Amino acid sequence: MEEREKLKEILKKRSYEEGDFVLSSGKKSSYYIDAKQTTLDPEGAYLCGKIFLRMIREAQKGVEAIGGPTLGADPIVTAVAVVSYLEGYPLSAFIVRKEPKGHGKGLWIEGDKALRPGMRVAVVEDVVTTGGSLLRAIEVCERFGLKVVQVLALIDREEEGREALRSKGYELEAIFKRSDLVG
Template sequence: MDVLNLYKETGALLEGHFLLRSGRHSPKFLQSTTLLQHPLYAEAVGQAMGELFDTLELDFVIGPAMGGVVLAFVTAKALGVRALFAEKDGQGGMRVREGLTIHPGERFLAVEDVVTTGGSVQQAIRAAEAKGARCVAVGAIVDRSAGRAEFSAPYRSLVQLDFPTYAPETCPLCQRGEPLQEV
């Protein structure tokens, strides 16, 4: 599957000057919600993600809200397990929403659309582990960390991209006066 082409076809690969959730700036941004709003593309991505992890014994797939909700669902569907999500807890972390059941000892896959630092998916992992579950793998559609994101479980992505990112104080786009877009 040519994941980058799916982003291009759906207008989900943006160019400009973007403030990433990590706080860094980048001239390119992947708007996964634009891609995943198309059910056929979302299912194809979920199937491809499922194939990366189909040898694992899993009880559920979890993703951080909002970006990981659809991805967790389509990946879980491909794997034949439950789909859960973690949401912000109002204290700088995440929690598993009441009504979504996790039993101690359950094994899970954590997924994220795009990993830059891995911070959001790490919070989702901690939320599930706080309920006694065990993360056995981490997956992403796109790894834009250039292999620098580290997790306590094996990590795989459908594609690895190396878009440049900059600290705000050294950003050449800021220095040129290009307007910054929050995403």
């Protein structure tokens, strides 16, 4: 079975649920995608790492690191970093906090020692609804001096996220759209 199809099968089995839910955006939904059930699964994580790395390499944008907003991006960036190392194309991983650390150095970005101003990075999220988490992470990256050249998601819920990102000059590339998983 092809990698994308296998990942889709895992997502449908482990992450997709129907019911009444309130999303992190505050919106109500008749379905929920708990992508971490897939991205924390050994095979799901590996497949995410493989597919996202392929997307990064095929885009040829000179990406040197991958990061994203905690908590959704955490297992994804780790998977991509590990797979990238194993495939001889090592990318550094970083995580953008929701707020600066309240102690120590007060960091916004974990993994910052591998980063430098001007570095070309991809920013990733597990599920995009409004795009708010990605836009906040992108803003933090840009304040740090990073150049965000690629924006990725495991799943685009096909709501406002893609348009919100486009309005700020970013194109969202998603492995799956909600419509790929429903039905």
